Amino acid sequence: MENRKKVAFYTLGCKLNFSETSTIARNLEDEGFDRVDFEEVADMYVINTCSVTENADKQFKQVVRKAMKLNDKAFVAAVGCYAQLKPEELASVDGVDLVLGATEKFKLADYINDLSKNDFGEVHSCEIAEADFYVGSYSIGDRTRAFLKVQDGCDYKCTYCTIPLARGISRSDELENVLKNASEISKQNIKEIVLTGVNIGDYGKGEFGNKKHEHTFLELVQELDKVEGIERLRISSIEPNLLKNETIEFVSKSRTFVPHFHIPLQSGSNDILKLMKRRYQREVYTERVNKIREVMPHACIGVDVIVGFPGETDEHFLETYHFLNDMDISYLHVFTYSERDNTEAAAMEGVVPGNVRAKRSKMMRGLSVKKRRAFYESQLGTNRTVLFESENKEGYIHGFTENYVKVKTPWNPELVNTLHEINLTKIDEDGSVRMDFVTVLV
Structure with a gap:
């Protein structure tokens, strides 16, 4: 052979x-x-x-x-x-x-x-203009959850970003094909699917630069919610201007979509958002967070933020810091701005020195630790559902609740890829949450 x-x-x-x-x-x-x-x-x-x-x-x-x-x-x-x-x-x-x-x-x-x-x-x-066709993808067998690609490319012109140069125009998978892929994943005994793309809230644009939306992102989540055999669906990063109230309300009542949103902010200063050519102001962000908290008080809300963007003064940075400190969010992904070739921002004035960027990043990461701790503390004493992952980390198995609280319990291989209702009891030294089992679900 x-x-x-x-x-x-x-x-x-x-x-x-x-x-x-x-x-x-x-x-x-x-x-x-x-x-x-x-x-x-x-x-x-x-x-x-x-x-x-x-x-x-x-x-x-x-x-x-x-x-x-x-x-x-x-x-x-x-x-x-x-x-x-x-x-x-x-x-x-x-x-x-x-x-x-x-x-x-x-x-x-x-x-x-x-x-x-x-x-x-x-x-x-x-030439990136030739990348005008769509190839559907999903990951399987790598992790407990699967990543399902629903969209590719981006039509936004953010001044710091190379992704449109690397991936081309915004285009989407056909709804029927997304549902077919989701169904295939569900048959592999995978309990959770994470929807991914470059700009998934822009879902619906067809191939070859067709800007007409065949379907909306809301229609996508509504149809995915009906696919048999999927225990959990999670929305990955979605732009605040594309996350509509109707979608938030649907998720709050959904059979499978979990109460977890990751919404890029990038800056809490409208001046800097304008320089970045973002398509919203900070007031829109506040509205989205308030809407989520209104219908899903226990939801996890993650935020992307960039520090050290050209023109970001100490006042601009503190404006962002205080904006996020005052907001009911759960954690931050902090990015230190770095110049990328062929972007507008690389030629902008007001370059922030490297040591200042590093200091601001450290402050923001500290705020993220504080926010995550406060969110975890707010969940203590509640019953949640955990999906356990497959890695043995120093004698413990870890998993995530539907609202993205990281939990741990002593290693037991029989728990891998199983769902359990648990009670969150206390926060451990490593920041994860200890738990008591309530019942086995799947």
Whole structure:
């Protein structure tokens, strides 16, 4: 019997990248490859790249070195956002054999022959305007939950962001195909699906630049709520101007959608939001949070915030800090602004010194710790549903409640991928919550 080649994957960046990695992996398995862990010796290593932060760029070189250490004769392919934005840069990294841009990454099998190493990295990229078609994706088998891609690309022109350059125009999967993929996932005994995309609130735009919305995001969640066999559906990051009150109200009464929203703010200063070319002012953000709290007092609300954007004075930063401190939110994802090539912000005046950016980031991260602690404390004594994950961390198994409280209990492999009703009892030293079992659900 012919020896099947082994392929390993490493994913940098967002949930959307994880869903696409899984789809590429399934395609290669259909072509006769066996997928192995990245820590193992493989014939080919595929790195799905990210370009959102400077750190993600540096990570790429580290991952290539790691692959070469495992097998210096292995074929190394780079795909994803960084591969689209800076293909020649990636191709020049020692050990890289193939770089595929936005339109080619799902056709990886077409570009590999005998897996012999190239003298230099071969590039197949496109003008991003050519990325006008949609490829549906979902991750499965990687985690307890699945990431289901429903949308790709972005028509927004935020001055700090390279994603439209890396992924192209906003376009969506057909509703029927999303429902088909969700149904496939449900048959794999996966309990939770996370909806992902670049700008999922813009769901409904068709292919080839068709700006007409065939369906709305609200219609998407309404139809997904009817899919049999799914215990939980979670909405990943969604823009505040696209999160409508009708969607919030539907989630509050939904069978499967959980009370957890992640809503990018980026700045609590209207002056800075204008410089960023965001499509809302902070008052809209306040309205969204108040609406969620009105219908789902126990909901978890996460916030993205950028510190150190050009023109952000101490006063602007403190405006954001106090805005978030006064708001009933649950945690922050803090990003320190870093200049990205070919963005408007990179040429803006009022550059914030690196040490000031670092100080502001530290303050915001401290606020996030405080907010998460306050949210967890507000949940003590309540009964929630936990879905346990598969990792044994220092003798404990962890899981998340429907409203995204991280809980722990002594390791028991029988708990993996099971749902339980629990009572949240106390906050541990590591910040997670101890719990008592109430009943087994699934």
